[in-house]
Amino acid sequence: MVKTPSESLTILTDIVLPGETNPLGNLFGGELLARMDRACSIAAKRHSHRIVVTASVNHVAFNKAIPVGSVVTIEAKVSRAFKSSMEVYVDVWIEDRESQERTKVNEGIYTFVAVDTTGTPVAVPQIKPETELEKARYESALRRKQLSLILSGKMDPHKATELKALFV
Numbered sequence: 001m002v003k004t005p006s007e008s009l010t011i012l013t014d015i016v017l018p019g020e021t022n023p024l025g026n027l028f029g030g031e032l033l034a035r036m037d038r039a040c041s042i043a044a045k046r047h048s049h050r051i052v053v054t055a056s057v058n059h060v061a062f063n064k065a066i067p068v069g070s071v072v073t074i075e076a077k078v079s080r081a082f083k084s085s086m087e088v089y090v091d092v093w094i095e096d097r098e099s100q101e102r103t104k105v106n107e108g109i110y111t112f113v114a115v116d117t118t119g120t121p122v123a124v125p126q127i128k129p130e131t132e133l134e135k136a137r138y139e140s141a142l143r144r145k146q147l148s149l150i151l152s153g154k155m156d157p158h159k160a161t162e163l164k165a166l167f168v
Contacts, residue, residue: 001125005134008047008078008088012039016070026065027072032092033060036108039076040088044112047078047086048124055085055111058144064094064105071095073102076110079134080141084121085113087141109144 012035016027037054044052066072076090092106114124129138146163149155158164 002128003047003078003081003125004128004130005077005079005138006130008043008076010039010043010046010074010076012042012074014072016066016068016072018068021068024065025068027068027070029062032062032066032072032106033057033108035072035074036060036076036090036092036106037110039074040090040108040110041112043076043078043088044086044114047081047127048114048122050114050122050124051117052086052112052114053119055113056148058087058109058111058148060106060108062106064103066092066094066105069097077134078127079109079129079137080145081124081127082145084115084123085111086124087111087144089137 020031073093078086079089080087088110090108093102114122129135142162146160150157
């Protein structure tokens with residue numbers, strides 16, 4: 001079975017409350033990470049129809065502070081599926097109080113693994129990207145996975161064909 005990234009789309013919208021902020025009145029980074037993790041886990045679950053566990057937080061960019069009172073929208077969807085793991089890309093937006101215009105403030109890339117009730121990894125459906133952004137994220141996911149495997153000593157750098165292609 002092959003699925004599209006849009007089938008896993010998860011959108012969480014919430015408001016930043018004073019108790020969730022640092023002394024500067026901005027959302028704690030850890031609070032944002034937790035919200036992103038929840039959205040990504042729902043996207044991975046929607047894709048795999050299985051129990052999913054966070055395997056890694058591959059990248060998070062805190063590009064702009066999120067002030068108290070902000071309406072935050074987190075959008076996550078599976079960007080690529082491997083054997084039992086899924087890369088999930090997440091974008092974080094805030095709305096301007098006056099104009100309602102949305103601004104992208106943060107993004108992240110998480111990896112989830114689908115498991116059965118005993119915690120054993122299970123196969124997941126593959127992904128067929130549709131939009132140009134989905135295609136770009138899909139293609140770059142394999143390079144990110146290869147780099148991660150090389151850095152963890154689980155892959156010989158000479159076998160990372162997609163990653164090597166960037167430098168040759």
